[in-house]
Amino acid sequence: MAASPRFGGHGPLLCGLALTRIIGWGSTFYSPSVLVSALDRDIGLNTEIVFGGITILLITGALVAPAIGRRLDREGTRRSMCVGAVACALGLAILSLAQGPVSYLASWFVIGIGHALSLANVGNVTIAQLMGDRTRRVIGLMMLVTGLASSVFWPLTAALMDAFGWRTTLLVFAAMQIVIVLPIYAAVPRFHHLPPSAPAGAVAASLAAENGRVAPEARRAAFWLVALAFSASGLVSWGLPLHLITLFQEAGLTQAEAVWIASLSGPATIAARAVDAMAGERLPAEKVALFGLLLGPVMCLALPLVPMTTMAAAAFVLLFSAALGVISVARATLPLALFGRNGFAAMLGRLTVPQNITFAAAPLLFAVLVERFGADATLIVSAAIQAIGFAAMLALVRMLARA
Template sequence: MLFAASSGALPPRTLPIAVGALTVTQVVGWGTTFHIPAVLSSRLSAGTGLSKEIVFGGITLMLLVAAALSPAVGRVLDRDGCRRWMVAGSALVALGLVTLALAEGPVVFGAAWVIFGAAMPLALNQASSTALVQISPGRARRAIALLLLLTGLSSTIAWPFLIWLDGLVGWRHTLLILAAVNVLVCAPLHLACLPSGRVLVEPALPPSRPSDQDPTDRRPIPGAYGLAAVAFSLGGMLTWGLPLHMIGILQGFGHSETTAVSIGALVGPGQVLARAFEMLGGERYGILAIGVGSGVLMILALGALLLWGALPVGAVIFSIGYGLSGGLMSIVRAVAPLRLFGAATYATMIGRLGVWQNAAFAAAPLGFALVLERFGSAVLVWMALAVGLACLVALAMLARRAAAVQAG
């Protein structure tokens, strides 16, 4: 037993019910925070008098605040369980939306994104993954993969809905309606579908292969935290920083805007395929082996772009390979801490890792934009390749040390 329970063993359907509820709340949560500038940037800029650069800077502010708060949030999630804090996170998202709807200038606009940053570790990935781990560490890997697969549709759902609602009632009323959705839909789902207090989890299921360590095993892996922080942050720089510039990168290799948009759109299917692979058969492999595979795919994708990027086939190979790598890496970031540090302190450790990851996520879009503007696509891809190689080395070292501990 990893946690004290206030109500005995959990019913067998607790995990699938939680996955279903969290799918809804994560799609809504991401769609009503991170995706807002992508759709409403022109409206926000005109309504607040701020430039589009500052509007998109709200995401950077959100990520930096989330980075600062992630360790403390991790500790309280491990201590108290996730239900009450995820309810609070949904309420904070609603408060941020109301604040953003009232914004007339930079102060209130910035306050809204600070609130979103405070809500992020409570309402989004950190808490949702922790909730699944606390319910069942032995089945958490597949549950997290399924949740990531389904919530990958957040932009597909959110963007058309935001455009439709904005055309119907205007952007300020759109934000107020979204606030109501978080209060009336997400908060009740968290309250009704997640266990209360510090939940009881059953013993982990038997490992499917020797490479899959029991998630209740707390044997220390030398340097695990440092290597994980380096690998996940560098990998996150690529998976968060490059997509925003995908069209510009492909245009830099000689493709028209129309072709660049069409080829760049293949990243999404690649991510879905990667998460589907994990769902259907990925558990046959250790999660750190999946991480190394993700790093190799990223290197191959970037290499294909450098070698054949001027040809449509090279750009297609890059987009699909990049999507596959990013999809796998998102699973590795969520599941590997369970493999490395165990279930009892899972939230604390992903909170500590979140400091470096969110800082990297926040810096990457602007940093890559500056490189692309000043030096061009080829230099940016060479820089990304160097980052990818460093990420792969860290992942390989981490996997090797974990295997040595497991064998010992």
């Protein structure tokens, strides 16, 4: 990445920002998966409370994202990201001192503020402000790297816990925010909507890119179609994968078979993101999203209709996860293509509200579906929810074709 002239001299900074994503997501969002047993043993927190921290993180992000987005459009992302790194460090330090559910959950509120200020949408806005018309490919590459966060931080968290305990582990993560992440954020250049010395042609091209493809009178309808499409797909993508092992076991696979098949999800998602990052610019982002939103429900409907074998389950995981990988990239890049760079951060902030609320509700909803209705019914409900997202995206594609 650093050596390619296509990144306009920003290669080293983009590599640094990729590192901050791995540290940011790995030390916050993914860490409870490893910490849960120690938190239960030492301070009596059950699984629901431990993962309730993630729910607080998402809801906090939904509450503050619109205001943060408006500020990012005015002054760029550097100050926000630096403050976010400090807030994440503070939240992790408070988490290391937790004595019970109240202090534990309060720490996640602080982490959620830091997360909203420095990760989530802010990283994509930074790339849009740095890379211009190369944003889609770079966001795809960044999301590809972000997919490694769990692979890096799950074993790292476990190793640090074994050596020093969970409290010291969280202090190490807090120190990473200050020592590694903060200096990288501080290197982000100040944002200018247009270079002062840009030639007239470049100014015209930049202004065209800022306007987006949606006419002003159609923006409200387009916004709600995008929000509905990605919220519906996100409700499934943040809920169903957490219960794949249980679903496969209920359908007759052994635990060992279910585990290794479910583990195919990560590589399939990363592979789909890689393909989209390399070749996706040849297709409009909304048509790529439409394909993913069609493939997901088709797979959920097909699995209950075929005998449950290891091959059928593996095919489902590979194709369903590939669909999720494509949609996750489209979720970050489609708003830029539709609405332009002008107000991009504010638009992402507004989209965060319905999306984060559905993301936060997804694990509990699917836990109830699996427990009360079983595997086949859960897959059918998943297909129905995703079909709503597909219908919304299809309406958006037709709207753009008419325009």
